[in-house]
Amino acid sequence: MEQQFVLFPGRHHLLTRFQAVYLSGLVAPAGATVVWAVTSANHENTRRNPVPYHRREAAIERFSVLTGLRSLVVPVFDTAPTDRFADVTLKSVAVAxxxxxxxxxxxxxxxxPEVAVLYEKLGFTIAPVEADPSLGAPPPARPWDVLTRLAAGDETWRELAHPATIDVFARYRLVEQVRTVANDPVVGDEGGLTATRDYRTYVEAFADGAARKWELVRRHVRPGRIVDVGCGAGAILELADREPALRESDLIGVEIARHLYEECVHKKAQGAFTNPNVHFYRRNVLGGAVFPPRSVDTTLTFALTHEIWSYGERWDSLRAFVQAIYDHTVPGGVWVNSDVCGPDGKDRPVVLRLDTADGANPPAPRTGLAALPPADVAAYVAGLSTRARLDQFAEDHRFPLPYEPVAGDPARVTMPLGAAMDYLTRKDYTDNWLSEAQEQFCGLEFADWKALLADAGFEIDFASRTYRNDWIVEHRLAPVASLTRADGRPLDWPATHILLVARRPLNT
Structure with a gap:
């Protein structure tokens, strides 16, 4: 049968002058149609796929007009690596x-070669394009090599790129976009947030909960440029790296603490990630924007926003952080935030009853714990009763913790619900006692968050909610504490955590 088509599979982010000559020579004898199978058509804004499909299609159509080639352009969505890639592409063409x-x-x-052999197994003849040995040395520059020159600021890319690409890139400002995506953000060299944190136990605790946290947010993640701000030792990005649907995405971790950042770099060097576009940066998110405007598809934050509230200027710092997230999010992009939160009605008074028989009850809290070795601090606090530990927490806490003992009952105190939960959710962190005493978990409740996100311009997804960690209630709170209203009626344990799914509107 006479040749009628030339199937040209590839990402086609950039078209070259060589391709124009080669394809013209390939189709001229038979007057064939070039079928451009544009792979990874559902990916954009990443190092592997910096140019969106609709711009690639526009450049191909322009290329076809300028070269006189008859073309059909077919999007091929990304699939997990498979030996049936050629079959999938052919079926995509048939459907379209x-x-x-x-x-x-x-x-x-x-x-x-790895792709060509899949078509050869199906019986197709291969035209090797830039890999054609008859072209001699040096071989023609491949499109990706030309795109790499562009990203590096080497203007010789224009000598190799086809005028169709140059035209589309200029009209839609894609040169700047490619360079932004391909190049690293400027990274600072700040230290950790607190000098008293035991990072070993911190890493272990976060790693233990990483699978649960990832399962909570994974369905909200939009492929593309995915950034985990405050990534810790990279546990969440390790799980994202295993997601087939995200294999074309850039996975970027931002961490301030030197110990954690170095652990991330170590993991990458040891081959913990299969995606080559996993990158880590050391930067203080309190210092301002980390990424350029409208450049990130998904931002993830876990157990971070309460630290920004605590170590910064509370509302002002958190508002600035939320604005920075909004600014670097692409229209239609998403910010997923998982953290502790204050209970609804956090300022209402409650009566908190605490166990006095589970440890020592000194007459007054101990001062000067910061002068002791960390192990001695942990041992001392762990030896206190739950009630005495409240007095010690109030002594060490950087924020006001108002409470009044109930006359005639040393086990009971009256205090705001938010303050009570602030203590109860931290009382067992003896290994990092002084570090935890620098933070406030319950500064914002759900209504505060909704107002803050709306003020920045985000739309709040219906998936956003507060929830209670029942394991904490069952194992940490209920055995040693109870809550009642001011009039003595029992009060159920309130929400302890929040999941926020915030989207930047498409029309912004």
Whole structure:
């Protein structure tokens, strides 16, 4: 059967002058149609796929007009690595165009040996494009090599790129976009938030809960450029790295603490990540914007926003952080925030009853714990009763913790609900006692968060909610404490955590 088509699979982010000459020579004898199978068509804004499909399609159509080639452009969505990639592409073409491409009517133009062999197994003849040995040395620059020159600021890319690409890139400002995506953000060299944190236990605790946290947010993650701000030792990004749907995404971790940042770098060096576009940066998010405007598809934050509230200027710092997230999010992008939170009605008074028989009850809290070795601090606090530990927490806490003992009952105190939960959710962190005493978990309740996000311009997804960690209630709170209203009626344990799914509107 006479050749009718040239199937040209590839990402096609950039078209070259060489491709124009080569394809013209390939189709001229038979007057064939070039079928451009644009792979990873559902990915953009990443190092692997910096140019969105609709811009790639525009450049191909412009290329076809300028070269006089008859073309069909077909999007091929990304799939997990498979030996059936050629079959998937052929079926995508059939669905989109109604054409059945066979070895009898089609030549496959492909310079990637691993892909070419898949079509050869199906009986197709391969035109090797830039890999054609008859072209001699040096071989023509491949499109990705030209795109790399562009990203590096080497203006010789224009000598190799086809005018169709140059035109589309100029009209839609894609040169700046490619360079932004391909190049690293400027990274500062600040230290950790607190000098008293035991990072070993911190890393272990976060790693233990990483699978649960990832399962909580994974369905909200939008592929593309995915940033975990305050990534710790990279446990969440390790799980994201295993998601087939995210294999074309850039996975970027931002961490301030030197110990944690170095652990991330170590993991990457040891091969913990299969995605080559996993990167880590050391930066203080309180210092301002980390990424350029409208450049991030998904931002993840876990157990971070309460630290910004605590170590910064509370509302002002958190408002600035939320604005920075909004500014660097692409229209339609998402910020997923998982953290502790204050209970609804955090300022209402409650009566908190605490166990006095589970440890020592000194007449007054101890001062000067910061002068002791960390192990001695942990041992001393762990030896206090739950009630005495409240007095010690109030002594060491950087924020006001108002409470009044109930006359005639040393086990009971009256205090605001938010303050009570602030203590109860931290009382067992003896290994990092002085570090935890620098933070406030219950500064904001759900209504505060909704107002803050709306003020920045975010739309709040219906998936946003507060919830209670029942394991903490069952194992840490209920055995040693109870809550009642001011009039003595029992009060159920309130929410302890929040999940916020905030989207930047498409029309912004």
């Amino acid at each position: 165009t109604g054409l059945e491409l066979t070895p009898g009517n089609t030549v496959v133009a492909c310079s990637t």
